[in-house]
Amino acid sequence: MTIAREAPTTPLVPSRLELEITNRCQLTYPTLCFVKAGPTQGHGTMAVKDWKRVISEAAELGVKKIQLIGGEATLHPGFVEIVEHALDEELKVEVFSNLYRVRRDHWTLFERPGVSLATSYHADTDEGHDEVTGREGSHAATRANIIEALRRGIRIRVAIVDVLDGQRVEEARAEL
Secondary structure, eight states: OOOOOOSSOOOOOOOOEEEEEBBBBBOOTTTOOOOBBBOOOOSSSSHHHHHHHHHHHHHTOOEEEEESSSOOGGSSTHHHHHEEEEEHOOOOEEEEESSSSOOOHHHHHHTSEEEEEEEOOSSSSSHHHHHHHHHTTHHHHHHHHHHHHHHHOOOOOEEOOOSSTTHHHHHHHHHO
């Protein structure tokens, strides 16, 4: 005789939902990006209204936080509208950005209660970071924008992904 476990009476709801809203990115991450995002990629088939519906349904189910990722989430043409909708649904929003370029109006959005940033930092040198991202100047831009986020009091989570020999990960960690 086999005894089956009883199904839970309430559904299990994740506390966080990651939404990959675009494959467009200013960087190429030739050694790292699993979605093969890049400057010539598109935003997918979902319209802003579809993302808003997903966010509303997630909030209704009890999700507390969404993370917007890509590619580079800030490049989606409906990025601001999507973030504002999530905030209207009383969700916390983490924006995962490469921080290569940050539009002025995005800084204002990132300063709002309930919004935080996340990024990747790959080395403490231009050469090391830029080699990982595939874009010259990405180290200087990302570093400057991490500093700007901190100056503005924006919550930011920084990850270091070790993918290349000699990448200077420990030096980057010490610098952060």
